[in-house]
Amino acid sequence: MTAWTNRDTDAFAELLTGYCLDVQPGQQVLVRSTTLAAPLLSPLQRTILAREAWPLLRVDLPGEDEAFFALARDAQLDGFPSIARAEAEQADAFLTIQAPENTRGLADVDPARLARVTRARAPLSELRLARRWCGTLWPTPAGAQQAGMGSERFAAFVRGALLLDRDDPAAAWRALGAFQAELIAGPLADAREVRIEAEGTDLTLSVAGRTWANSDGRRNMPSGEVFTSPVETSANGVIRFTVPSSPRGVLVEDVTLSFRGGEVVDAHAARGQDYLDRTLATDDGARRLGELGIGTNRGITQPIGAILFDEKIGGTVHLALGRSYPETGGLNESAVHWDLICDLRAGGRLTVDGTVVQQDGELR
Amino acid sequence: MTAWTNRDTDAFAELLTGYCLDVQPGQQVLVRSTTLAAPLLSPLQRTILAREAWPLLRVDLPGEDEAFFALARDAQLDGFPSIARAEAEQADAFLTIQAPENTRGLADVDPARLARVTRARAPLSELRLARRWCGTLWPTPAGAQQAGMGSERFAAFVRGALLLDRDDPAAAWRALGAFQAELIAGPLADAREVRIEAEGTDLTLSVAGRTWANSDGRRNMPSGEVFTSPVETSANGVIRFTVPSSPRGVLVEDVTLSFRGGEVVDAHAARGQDYLDRTLATDDGARRLGELGIGTNRGITQPIGAILFDEKIGGTVHLALGRSYPETGGLNESAVHWDLICDLRAGGRLTVDGTVVQQDGELR
Numbered sequence: 001m002t003a004w005t006n007r008d009t010d011a012f013a014e015l016l017t018g019y020c021l022d023v024q025p026g027q028q029v030l031v032r033s034t035t036l037a038a039p040l041l042s043p044l045q046r047t048i049l050a051r052e053a054w055p056l057l058r059v060d061l062p063g064e065d066e067a068f069f070a071l072a073r074d075a076q077l078d079g080f081p082s083i084a085r086a087e088a089e090q091a092d093a094f095l096t097i098q099a100p101e102n103t104r105g106l107a108d109v110d111p112a113r114l115a116r117v118t119r120a121r122a123p124l125s126e127l128r129l130a131r132r133w134c135g136t137l138w139p140t141p142a143g144a145q146q147a148g149m150g151s152e153r154f155a156a157f158v159r160g161a162l163l164l165d166r167d168d169p170a171a172a173w174r175a176l177g178a179f180q181a182e183l184i185a186g187p188l189a190d191a192r193e194v195r196i197e198a199e200g201t202d203l204t205l206s207v208a209g210r211t212w213a214n215s216d217g218r219r220n221m222p223s224g225e226v227f228t229s230p231v232e233t234s235a236n237g238v239i240r241f242t243v244p245s246s247p248r249g250v251l252v253e254d255v256t257l258s259f260r261g262g263e264v265v266d267a268h269a270a271r272g273q274d275y276l277d278r279t280l281a282t283d284d285g286a287r288r289l290g291e292l293g294i295g296t297n298r299g300i301t302q303p304i305g306a307i308l309f310d311e312k313i314g315g316t317v318h319l320a321l322g323r324s325y326p327e328t329g330g331l332n333e334s335a336v337h338w339d340l341i342c343d344l345r346a347g348g349r350l351t352v353d354g355t356v357v358q359q360d361g362e363l364r
Numbered sequence: 365m366t367a368w369t370n371r372d373t374d375a376f377a378e379l380l381t382g383y384c385l386d387v388q389p390g391q392q393v394l395v396r397s398t399t400l401a402a403p404l405l406s407p408l409q410r411t412i413l414a415r416e417a418w419p420l421l422r423v424d425l426p427g428e429d430e431a432f433f434a435l436a437r438d439a440q441l442d443g444f445p446s447i448a449r450a451e452a453e454q455a456d457a458f459l460t461i462q463a464p465e466n467t468r469g470l471a472d473v474d475p476a477r478l479a480r481v482t483r484a485r486a487p488l489s490e491l492r493l494a495r496r497w498c499g500t501l502w503p504t505p506a507g508a509q510q511a512g513m514g515s516e517r518f519a520a521f522v523r524g525a526l527l528l529d530r531d532d533p534a535a536a537w538r539a540l541g542a543f544q545a546e547l548i549a550g551p552l553a554d555a556r557e558v559r560i561e562a563e564g565t566d567l568t569l570s571v572a573g574r575t576w577a578n579s580d581g582r583r584n585m586p587s588g589e590v591f592t593s594p595v596e597t598s599a600n601g602v603i604r605f606t607v608p609s610s611p612r613g614v615l616v617e618d619v620t621l622s623f624r625g626g627e628v629v630d631a632h633a634a635r636g637q638d639y640l641d642r643t644l645a646t647d648d649g650a651r652r653l654g655e656l657g658i659g660t661n662r663g664i665t666q667p668i669g670a671i672l673f674d675e676k677i678g679g680t681v682h683l684a685l686g687r688s689y690p691e692t693g694g695l696n697e698s699a700v701h702w703d704l705i706c707d708l709r710a711g712g713r714l715t716v717d718g719t720v721v722q723q724d725g726e727l728r
Contacts, residue, residue, distance in 0.1 A: 041425055049436060049437070064406075071410055086450035
């Protein structure tokens with residue numbers, strides 16, 4: 001992709017191993033991606049070696065996960081190999097790079113099979129989350145197709161979202177982190193009631209006593225959001241999510257949720273109603289909110305169908321059904337964590353304790 | 365490559381997981397190769413899953429090992445990550461598939477760096493060799509180039525060497541194993557003195573008290589050889605190895621070695637003299653023989669520059685400088701194990717205790 005020069009790719013690798021993971025000598029760095037990310041994986045190997053650490057590349061073949069879900073037997077769905085635990089226990093840092101050959105690769109997999117694997121491997125996730133970790137994306141043709149762009153423009157778009165077009169990307173991320181810290185220390189400090197208004201949307205919820213997290217690109221690259229966990233019983237009203245969502249490769253569009261006492265009491269999707277209904281029925285926590293996030297990344301100007309990017313769009317807010325982040329004070333438990341995005345840029349408002357914090361997508 | 369049908373590739377995967385590794389439910393099967401072997405890796409994943417085992421694919425990017433040797437610092441040359449030990453300890457079976465992008469990829473690496481890595485990782489090799497393991501080759505364009513063939517003909521050649529052109533490849537390998545067992549129980553039983561004669565070659569050595577191993581394709585695929593360890597002080601005479609050798613990617617041609625009392629006293633190579641000299645100087649064991657092998661695979665009719673194949677050519681014998689196989693009674697220790705091949709087909713003779721066992725490449 002000529003939109004990326006080798007210098008861009010080297011800068012990306014440097015950003016990931018430096019700013020995001022802060023790789024130290026002797027560390028074991030587990031890098032998971034697909035063969036399509038090879039142009040990034042090579043400089044990653046080099047920069048990790050240069051940091052006198054161990055690059056452990058785990059490169060999936062395109063379709064490898066699809067084949068697994070198609071063919072796995074019970075013991076394979078409900079367990080994991082001991083070597084996977086050893087990796088999760090002994091690695092010092094985990095880097096996951098989305099680089100799909102087909103963003104709909106898992107769309108036909110029975111969600112129950114996906115859920116079994118997620119449940120069985122939860123101990124591995126916990127081990128990973130307790131270490132240094134980062135998730136990012138490499139622009140593939142499938143990603144471009146999902147975004148509705150040519151591969152060239154998509155690559156340029158991703159570069160912009162990653163702030164790789166800045167002279168010093170790490171400094172740009174630090175600056176965004178500082179901006180978000182001011183947001184948390186300023187208008188969001190001691191926030192109690194949040195109200196979201198837009199066409200078809202008027203929702204209130206409480207964040208009283210909850211902590212706001214500053215997502216500054218160390219764990220999600222790109223990032224650019226602040227988020228917290230709403231009080232689980234507090235959501236009331238209706239919200240319409242106009243940005244399409246692709247959980248596990250399934251396309252779900254134009255979701256409207258009505259809440260009473262924190263719980264979803266009505267749910268409608270223009271597309272993907274069945275997936276929506278089944279997801280809400282997963283467990284009790286799936287009908288309550290686990291996250292409220294505010295996107296701040298001005299480099300991400302339009303949705304591309306990858307939640308890593310879409311939830312960071314400057315001028316949007318997102319809510320997640322299901323599991324909350326304990327570090328923000330959230331108590332909701334669920335096998336589900338589904339981010340849904342409400343775009344406020346075309347006429348919307350975010351109000352905190354009666355003060356407008358964001359109007360038509362612009363932070364005040 | 366149209367010389368291989370999907371059916372051939374499926375049969376190859378079945379041969380490897382069935383006949384070679386005998387994969388059992390619950391086992392962790394570590395498969396190491398490069399992305400170029402993807403057409404084989406996918407059916408391998410499927411067949412390992414179908415056996416209710418865990419396929420753990422470790423897919424190197426082309427050039428990954430080259431980059432490692434170019435960039436590794438001391439700690440990386442002389443150590444290994446703990447996760448590599450966990451893998452070696454916990455995997456039940458190891459499959460290594462040569463699938464190079466460039467068979468000369470390591471030709472420019474300082475042999476001392478290669479030796480440090482081999483030495484540092486010896487504990488991992490020992491762990492692997494104590495389990496079920498197999499080494500094989502996938503036909504890549506680089507492999508074809510090395511063989512001096514077009515990719516189509518090379519793929520067909522490899523298929524023939526693997527006996528995948530037979531109705532039941534596993535049965536064909538069992539038959540070859542039975543043939544070799546007869547060789548060991550017959551003309552080689554209680555063998556004492558072996559004499560190798562050909563143009564420029566007249567070497568005698570003792571195998572008294574040593575055991576012959578039957579290499580029937582379970583550990584090397586393809587195989588087709590019987591081998592033992594000569595008595596370390598016994599080799600006398602001269603031998604000319606007319607088949608080119610490519611240890612670690614370095615081309616060495618037309619090697620002539622003179623032995624006295626088991627030790628190399630004169631060594632000449634038409635090409636690669638420097639590599640030859642340096643290898644002989646590695647340690648004391650490098651100047652003595654660690655293996656005598658007799659190739660029996662009639663599907664391998666010409667050298668291709670990959671020792672896995674070349675040493676199995678029906679009608680050849682090979683000797684290895686350096687480390688011997690303890691299971692055959694060998695006592696020679698060395699960091700070196702370098703197989704060199706003497707072709708007897710154009711006029712040569714293998715005599716055991718005065719009886720001609722092979723004449724002009726044909727077993728009697």
